[in-house]
Amino acid sequence: MTVLQTLVDAVALGLLYALVAMGIGLVFGVMRLVNFAHGELLTAGAYALLLTNDMPLAVGLAACFGAVVALALAMEVVYRPLRTTTPTTMLVTTFAVSFLLQAVALLAFGARGRNVGVLSELNRAVSIGDLRVRWVTLVSIGVGALLLTATALVLARTDVGLQMRAAAMDATTAQLLGVRASTVIRFAFLLAAVVAAAATVLLTVQRPLVTPSYGFQLVIPALVGVVVGGLDRLVSATLGGFAIGFATAVLGDVLPADGRVFLDTALFLLVILVLLVRPGGLFGRTRAAWERV
Amino acid sequence: MRRLAELSGLVAPVLLLALVGVVGTFTSRSVQFQFRFALVMAAIVIALYVFVGSSGVVSFGHVSFVAVGGFAAGLTTVPEALKLSLSPDLFPVIASAEVGNAASLAIAAAVGGVFALIVGVPLMRLSGLSAGIATFAVLVITNNVLRNWEAIGPGARTLSLVPETTSFLQATVGVIAVAALAFLYQRSRWGRVLRASSDDPAAAQGAGVDIYRQRLLAFALSGALAGFAGGLLVHLLGSITTQQVYLDLAFLTLAMLVIGGFRSLWGAVVGALLVSGINSLLLTAERGLDLGIGEVTVPTGTRLVTLGAVMALILLFRPTGVTGGRELTLR
Amino acid sequence: MPDAMLQIRDLELRYAGVPAVRGLTLEVGRGEVVGLVGPNGAGKSSTLLAIMGMVPPYRGEILLEGRPLAGRKTEAIVRSGVALVPERRHIFPELTVEENLRLGLVGRRSRDGASDDLDRVAALFPVVRDARHRAAGVLSGGQQQQLAIARALVARPDLLLLDEPSLGLAPAVVDGVFEALAEVRAGGVTILLVEQRAQFAVGFADRTHVLANGELRLTLSPADAGDSERITAAYFGA
Numbered sequence: 001m002t003v004l005q006t007l008v009d010a011v012a013l014g015l016l017y018a019l020v021a022m023g024i025g026l027v028f029g030v031m032r033l034v035n036f037a038h039g040e041l042l043t044a045g046a047y048a049l050l051l052t053n054d055m056p057l058a059v060g061l062a063a064c065f066g067a068v069v070a071l072a073l074a075m076e077v078v079y080r081p082l083r084t085t086t087p088t089t090m091l092v093t094t095f096a097v098s099f100l101l102q103a104v105a106l107l108a109f110g111a112r113g114r115n116v117g118v119l120s121e122l123n124r125a126v127s128i129g130d131l132r133v134r135w136v137t138l139v140s141i142g143v144g145a146l147l148l149t150a151t152a153l154v155l156a157r158t159d160v161g162l163q164m165r166a167a168a169m170d171a172t173t174a175q176l177l178g179v180r181a182s183t184v185i186r187f188a189f190l191l192a193a194v195v196a197a198a199a200t201v202l203l204t205v206q207r208p209l210v211t212p213s214y215g216f217q218l219v220i221p222a223l224v225g226v227v228v229g230g231l232d233r234l235v236s237a238t239l240g241g242f243a244i245g246f247a248t249a250v251l252g253d254v255l256p257a258d259g260r261v262f263l264d265t266a267l268f269l270l271v272i273l274v275l276l277v278r279p280g281g282l283f284g285r286t287r288a289a290w291e292r293v
Numbered sequence: 294m295r296r297l298a299e300l301s302g303l304v305a306p307v308l309l310l311a312l313v314g315v316v317g318t319f320t321s322r323s324v325q326f327q328f329r330f331a332l333v334m335a336a337i338v339i340a341l342y343v344f345v346g347s348s349g350v351v352s353f354g355h356v357s358f359v360a361v362g363g364f365a366a367g368l369t370t371v372p373e374a375l376k377l378s379l380s381p382d383l384f385p386v387i388a389s390a391e392v393g394n395a396a397s398l399a400i401a402a403a404v405g406g407v408f409a410l411i412v413g414v415p416l417m418r419l420s421g422l423s424a425g426i427a428t429f430a431v432l433v434i435t436n437n438v439l440r441n442w443e444a445i446g447p448g449a450r451t452l453s454l455v456p457e458t459t460s461f462l463q464a465t466v467g468v469i470a471v472a473a474l475a476f477l478y479q480r481s482r483w484g485r486v487l488r489a490s491s492d493d494p495a496a497a498q499g500a501g502v503d504i505y506r507q508r509l510l511a512f513a514l515s516g517a518l519a520g521f522a523g524g525l526l527v528h529l530l531g532s533i534t535t536q537q538v539y540l541d542l543a544f545l546t547l548a549m550l551v552i553g554g555f556r557s558l559w560g561a562v563v564g565a566l567l568v569s570g571i572n573s574l575l576l577t578a579e580r581g582l583d584l585g586i587g588e589v590t591v592p593t594g595t596r597l598v599t600l601g602a603v604m605a606l607i608l609l610f611r612p613t614g615v616t617g618g619r620e621l622t623l624r
Numbered sequence: 625m626p627d628a629m630l631q632i633r634d635l636e637l638r639y640a641g642v643p644a645v646r647g648l649t650l651e652v653g654r655g656e657v658v659g660l661v662g663p664n665g666a667g668k669s670s671t672l673l674a675i676m677g678m679v680p681p682y683r684g685e686i687l688l689e690g691r692p693l694a695g696r697k698t699e700a701i702v703r704s705g706v707a708l709v710p711e712r713r714h715i716f717p718e719l720t721v722e723e724n725l726r727l728g729l730v731g732r733r734s735r736d737g738a739s740d741d742l743d744r745v746a747a748l749f750p751v752v753r754d755a756r757h758r759a760a761g762v763l764s765g766g767q768q769q770q771l772a773i774a775r776a777l778v779a780r781p782d783l784l785l786l787d788e789p790s791l792g793l794a795p796a797v798v799d800g801v802f803e804a805l806a807e808v809r810a811g812g813v814t815i816l817l818v819e820q821r822a823q824f825a826v827g828f829a830d831r832t833h834v835l836a837n838g839e840l841r842l843t844l845s846p847a848d849a850g851d852s853e854r855i856t857a858a859y860f861g862a
Binding site for chain 1: 345349350351415416418419421422423425426427430431433434437438440441544547548551555592594595597598600601602604605608609610612
Binding site: 166170176177 | 699708714718719731
């Protein structure tokens, strides 16, 4: 175990969390909605992979992306009435949707965890000099970097990407210019879903045991990252997600076992500290615009 | 006459709670438990309402106060030997503490209130979404510490053999006391000032209202009530684990409040009883429900799905809650 | 006036139950420039936002080319040829000048001829081409105003609504803005111009209505431009 080894693993986990965080940030940007149920997109993808365990890889991947995108677009429709409501109701409602979807998963698949076998051969290690890393680590780094870049390009270069950025910065003015809220919101959910589906495939390689709360457990730290980084800007939210994944992996390696149980306490104390000292997030530039009653 | 009309805002919730208490005593043993449970849930939701309803700030953290209240009441009523067998590292003062039922509830309220006050000093500076997320962090931290620090409680193990003293009388009197305190606070100068300032923060600041102090007061009071409700809960269940007073309960109680209408005491009571009622009905249906035309059984797990769907639908299409956030009064 | 571009009939707008505009009736003919002046809080901006479908009328109606706008979404109103240059410009400071202009294209009914229109606004306001890769936030106030107008023009509107284009600008800069607007008007665009600094509107518009306390007080012609007494009197309801 070298320092470099730890760092490579931490970067890989950080990138996967960054993808999840970016999905949350994309939707928040255009809708001012923190979607607690984002985790259930991961859960849906994981169960899709589970159900296609014995089928060819292409079928499994198609099922995973299909399930995640379909659920995300359904969420977009369900959340439409929320556009005119208070932040409190929004927050509680997405929590309710998350609860509902977990209950559905429980009813359909039971509480017992089951193992996804798709791409499990990626768990084999490869030697690079002194370093022994698992293939999935390298693939996660590659795919993570690729998806972050691709999303950045879509936002920078395409018309709908430009409209999304404008709507996130100043929704009223964007609307006055004719930007259709429903178009940018639907596109944000779509992008978030594609990224979430890719993250799911890689996450299930690393953590194959799928339960109804699979995604929820992943989305909570990602959400912490988003808030710590700065919810108001996509870049800072994504960086925050990366930081939390990175920190979790490093601390998990470095901390002694009896200190590790208090990892959550340390992380969430950090959240409170950031909220108090830098309400716009560590990487945010200004005071948060959502800093309202 | 006007005083009477104002007081009627308390009459309706109290009558409804008393009705549930009285009707419950005439039901079968297993159903009785459901009724008492509903009353305790109402106490938790009213405690939550004291803060959320008057400040307009969402809190996921109140279940932390329920948790510390519950463990405090449980730990002070279980014999020392049992406590030490669960957790040998327990602080001597906790291990040796043994008090009566009423005192344990008072301790629960005190612990909840003090904890809320300590947490509130930094947190009440936040508003909106950041306050919501910070209270969520409090919930996670409280759970994490309770679960892993065996000097203050049984850790991940179940604290059992807690005296089951939350009878119908205690549950009903307890929840009505909580409702009355909530009502008194809401009618007080502080309660009115905080509510006005959450409706129009700019105007309140202009009028020299210290929103921070008002929020802190409401938070501490509501934390004390939540701690008390946690005491009722542990004495109802007879045992408690950290997972019982975590995310699920936090979400459930918050959903009850929003579904009822988080701007009124009446909404808090109606939301808690309505959701509890639906929950109990579904629970019974999973075991087999006799509708007179033959027994209907729904598959296990249907309860959570239906409950989740009902809550999501009400939140989506009736965002001000079933009561619209109004009090039921004579006016 | 058979060929009315915009008709407002007995419009009443309320915020939290308090009337902001009461019984406003006015008409803007095709190709006409109409001014709307009045003190702060007179309801001018609210009227423009109501035309854009952002503020629902409490009473009364708004017609565009004879068809009522009631119930139509902002995005649809923009696409039927109405563009607003909002008060305080509301450009996107973090986006480049070019991106700001591209957002203006969103409201077009068709992309045909978009590049011609981009050339046209660049000729009118050279800054939008010269500074196209710079963040819009670094432009001067006058340049930002030009960008805001350019952004509205590339949507190819039939009706251009201008909210306080002179706000926060030095008089010489304002003159430049109005010279450009004169060219826009010469291009056949109908204009409804809201101004707090009445002298600019009265001199520029075919006719100018004075709005105070949410009600129309009187109508001025360009001939009244020099008559500051009359304008002042109308403002303060004397």
